[in-house]
Amino acid sequence: MIKKILFAVLGFGLISTSVMAQDISGVWRHIDDKTGTSKAHIEIRKEANGTYTGKIIKVTPREGYTPKETCINCPAPYTNKPILGLDVLKGLKFDKGNMYNSGKILDPLSGKIYSMNAKLSPNGNRLQMRGYVGISAIGRSQTWIRNTAVQ
Known part of the structure; x- marks a missing residue:
């Protein structure tokens, strides 16, 4: 009897751990795939319908780069909106x-919206993002790193 209870508790613990590992909510550092430097901090939240949305909460200053303040070339409803606070990831x-799929991601520098998929690393600290037009094979990947520091 005690063994059954112990296995049940252990089983529930493993199930809850695997469910928690699947959640991508939190703050992520967006890493530039060309330079390897942090570009921005994105806060991902889970919506009531189960999809994930991500907004820019911090733009990281970098040498030789002056960040834009508004989304000038972006389509409606993003046109001329401040980049800080902008929802750039939707519907993931x-x-x-x-694995995560069916999302859309906005590049606020170019104003283009891409379809996207994502893959969470086994330890839950890296999110490999794949943005594309048409098919995933023709696209671009970026890594986001979970920000574990207290905000």
């Missing part, structure tokens, strides 16, 4: 395991 859905 958990698929299975560590």
Whole structure:
């Protein structure tokens, strides 16, 4: 009897750990795939419908770069909106395991919106983002790193 209870508690613990590992909510550092430097901090939140949305909460200053303040070339409803606080990731859905799909991501520098998929690393600290037009094979990947520091 005690063994059954112990296995049940252990089983529930493993299930809750795997569910928590699937959640991408939190603050992420957006890493530039060309320079390897941090570009921005994005806060990802889970919406009531189960999808994920991410907004820019900090733009990281970098040498030789003056950040834009508004989304000038962006389509409506993003046109001329402040970049800080802008929802750049929308509709990302958990698929299975560590995979997410069906999202849209806005590049506030170019004003282009891309379809996107993401893969969470096994330790939950890296999010490999893939933005594309048409098919995923023709696209670009970026890594976001979970910001574990207290904000």
